[in-house]
Amino acid sequence: MREKAMQIALDAMGSDSCPVPDVEGAILAAREFGETILIIGDEKRVKPELSKYDTAGLKLEVIHASDAVTMGDKPSLVGKSKPNSSMHIGMNLVKSKNADAFVTAGNTGAAMTIATLFTLRRIKNVKRPALSSIIRVMNGHTIIMLDIGANTDSKPEWLVQFAIMGQIYAQQALGLQNPKVALLSNGEEETKGNQLIHEASELLKATKMNFVGNIEPREMLEGNADVIVSDGFVGNIAIKTLEAMGSALLKLIRQEIKSDLIATVGALLAQRAFRRVRKQVDPFEIGGAPLLGVDGVVIIGHGRSNAKAIKNAIGQARMAVKGDVIQSISNGLKDLAD
Amino acid sequence: MREKAMQIALDAMGSDSCPVPDVEGAILAAREFGETILIIGDEKRVKPELSKYDTAGLKLEVIHASDAVTMGDKPSLVGKSKPNSSMHIGMNLVKSKNADAFVTAGNTGAAMTIATLFTLRRIKNVKRPALSSIIRVMNGHTIIMLDIGANTDSKPEWLVQFAIMGQIYAQQALGLQNPKVALLSNGEEETKGNQLIHEASELLKATKMNFVGNIEPREMLEGNADVIVSDGFVGNIAIKTLEAMGSALLKLIRQEIKSDLIATVGALLAQRAFRRVRKQVDPFEIGGAPLLGVDGVVIIGHGRSNAKAIKNAIGQARMAVKGDVIQSISNGLKDLAD
Numbered sequence: 001m002r003e004k005a006m007q008i009a010l011d012a013m014g015s016d017s018c019p020v021p022d023v024e025g026a027i028l029a030a031r032e033f034g035e036t037i038l039i040i041g042d043e044k045r046v047k048p049e050l051s052k053y054d055t056a057g058l059k060l061e062v063i064h065a066s067d068a069v070t071m072g073d074k075p076s077l078v079g080k081s082k083p084n085s086s087m088h089i090g091m092n093l094v095k096s097k098n099a100d101a102f103v104t105a106g107n108t109g110a111a112m113t114i115a116t117l118f119t120l121r122r123i124k125n126v127k128r129p130a131l132s133s134i135i136r137v138m139n140g141h142t143i144i145m146l147d148i149g150a151n152t153d154s155k156p157e158w159l160v161q162f163a164i165m166g167q168i169y170a171q172q173a174l175g176l177q178n179p180k181v182a183l184l185s186n187g188e189e190e191t192k193g194n195q196l197i198h199e200a201s202e203l204l205k206a207t208k209m210n211f212v213g214n215i216e217p218r219e220m221l222e223g224n225a226d227v228i229v230s231d232g233f234v235g236n237i238a239i240k241t242l243e244a245m246g247s248a249l250l251k252l253i254r255q256e257i258k259s260d261l262i263a264t265v266g267a268l269l270a271q272r273a274f275r276r277v278r279k280q281v282d283p284f285e286i287g288g289a290p291l292l293g294v295d296g297v298v299i300i301g302h303g304r305s306n307a308k309a310i311k312n313a314i315g316q317a318r319m320a321v322k323g324d325v326i327q328s329i330s331n332g333l334k335d336l337a338d
Numbered sequence: 339m340r341e342k343a344m345q346i347a348l349d350a351m352g353s354d355s356c357p358v359p360d361v362e363g364a365i366l367a368a369r370e371f372g373e374t375i376l377i378i379g380d381e382k383r384v385k386p387e388l389s390k391y392d393t394a395g396l397k398l399e400v401i402h403a404s405d406a407v408t409m410g411d412k413p414s415l416v417g418k419s420k421p422n423s424s425m426h427i428g429m430n431l432v433k434s435k436n437a438d439a440f441v442t443a444g445n446t447g448a449a450m451t452i453a454t455l456f457t458l459r460r461i462k463n464v465k466r467p468a469l470s471s472i473i474r475v476m477n478g479h480t481i482i483m484l485d486i487g488a489n490t491d492s493k494p495e496w497l498v499q500f501a502i503m504g505q506i507y508a509q510q511a512l513g514l515q516n517p518k519v520a521l522l523s524n525g526e527e528e529t530k531g532n533q534l535i536h537e538a539s540e541l542l543k544a545t546k547m548n549f550v551g552n553i554e555p556r557e558m559l560e561g562n563a564d565v566i567v568s569d570g571f572v573g574n575i576a577i578k579t580l581e582a583m584g585s586a587l588l589k590l591i592r593q594e595i596k597s598d599l600i601a602t603v604g605a606l607l608a609q610r611a612f613r614r615v616r617k618q619v620d621p622f623e624i625g626g627a628p629l630l631g632v633d634g635v636v637i638i639g640h641g642r643s644n645a646k647a648i649k650n651a652i653g654q655a656r657m658a659v660k661g662d663v664i665q666s667i668s669n670g671l672k673d674l675a676d
Binding site: 137138149152153184185186187193194195197216217218220221222231232233234236237238240241242243244245246247248249250251252253256257259260262263264265266267268269270271272273274276277280281 | 525532571575579583584603608610612618
């Protein structure tokens with residue numbers, strides 16, 4: 001564990017409402033963690049925002065970026081077309097060791113492309129970097145899912161690498177002991193799964209990982225495994241289905257309660273319980289999840305992030321740096337390659 | 339539309355608590371729909387169950403089956419090993435035109451195998467039968483998803499057939515006008531999707547169907563399309579994720595309310611609203627969904643079905659027969675083949 005002070009670069013131009021929640025998140029993080037936060041973005045927009053707060057004693061620096069990636073930018077073009085974006089600058093700070101990690105709530109595909117092809121590039125032996133999602137499931141258990149969207153039509157060996165990277169992250173940054181690794185599948189039995197799952201399963205059995213086989217969505221939400229591995233197409237649909245069902249159900253409950261006066265009174269009485277529910281399912285409590293396989297800590301938060309989410313994403317970056325995740329992944333993949 | 343009286347065969351040995359909910363469901367259906375229900379199962383268990391109810395004036399017949407498929411039976415073995423199961427007998431009644439449809443809440447994989455390989459067999463030109471799920475989404479809108487588990491590693495042409503079968507079912511049995519067909523994908527844009535989605539998309543564009551492109555889980559739950567087409571592996575994970583998230587969230591809400599006295603009182607006041615929520619997300623309100631592509635109407639319900647679910651599954655079978663779904667699929671696939 002590294003305990004020295006660190007510098008975390010934050011994309012001020014990331015979130016949908018940037019730079020407002022991004023800057024406030026930086027302040028909350030500087031206050032809570034005591035680390036230096038490098039706020040990267042258009043200084044004409046960042047500095048006025050920053051001046052609204054009392055930042056005395058906080059380690060905050062503004063680094064100007066003349067350009068910014070938007071949510072509408074095409075990932076395939078933005079790497080080349082905006083070399084001075086806050087994402088490029090932030091990731092290059094990590095590359096040059098002037099920052100320990102980079103955090104953004106911006107365009108995920110763009111972050112992936114800029115990291116992989118234009119700045120940090122891949123850790124040696126990594127075939128494909130993966131996007132992950134860290135979610136809290138039943139009983140407060142935390143799991144990491146990957147790949148959730150970077151790679152469609154994955155090959156079995158890529159899934160093995162996702163498993164290794166996820167397992168290392170779970171252990172080093174999430175503090176899970178001997179994390180259980182599982183393949184997201186349409187059934188627990190070994191006969192279940194598609195061709196990709198069958199082949200990846202055989203390969204995973206041959207590793208030293210704590211591979212527990214196939215897992216179905218229900219058991220995933222019960223926390224029966226810690227690292228949930230899938231192809232990016234399947235993982236993306238799974239995570240989006242989780243989110244969509246969660247909000248649809250909460251919306252339906254709100255609608256039905258509102259349409260009924262007595263229920264409205266009841267819901268007022270139950271509001272503390274509902275608040276606890278929301279807190280448990282709130283993705284902003286986690287804040288962000290790593291882009292795994294690129295040669296530097298990159299944490300990606302949701303576009304809709306609020307200040308708390310940004311702060312928690314910075315916290316996630318801090319744990320990844322403390323856990324020396326990049327070096328561990330590098331070693332882990334070297335061991336596999338040997 | 340066929341309006342003559344029909345005979346619907348019901349597997350009395352299907353549900354997890356069989357024959358109790360199955361028999362009661364048959365009675366509810368005979369009463370509500372006025373059709374003849376052929377109750378198929380071990381008469382030593384079915385008749386005593388039936389005698390608990392006043393069935394005067396209802397068109398109910400018991401047909402003995404000396405064997406039954408269990409949830410533990412291997413689909414690959416049960417077709418041959420239990421030729422006198424209630425599933426075999428029920429499907430053969432449909433094949434010999436002594437029943438118009440067959441309904442079971444039993445082992446889905448076994449029903450698929452027995453229908454496809456041992457009794458009804460495929461409709462001409464069908465490459466692969468598909469399992470479907472009919473769910474109610476926002477604003478009471480009904481959608482049909484397929485394939486949800488019969489075929490992993492689907493080929494693009496299979497997906498086109500799933501789309502045609504789903505569209506015909508939506509139109510003829512669910513009463514949806516000019517149903518919108520979409521491919522479940524990781525993004526709405528045409529560039530999103532895996533290889534299978536890209537290829538299926540090209541083929542679907544060339545048909546006369548109302549194909550609206552890719553759909554994400556959120557838009558699916560908002561009812562933006564009526565027929566959601568996917569590979570069986572992906573569809574199975576999507577439907578199981580929906581179910582798992584729904585129950586996990588409701589469980590969490592219950593837990594948090596219970597742990598708080600004031601909230602418990604509040605929830606009592608709100609209970610009518612919660613009941614309406616539960617009714618809207620309750621799969622038993624739909625009851626069952628068709629096995630599409632086999633040469634006869636087969637409706638499969640959930641193993642945990644209660645009597646209401648069985649009754650609704652029989653209602654689903656009735657709509658499929660009235661809508662002449664099998665003949666329409668046969669015509670639809672012939673047109674495609676021409």
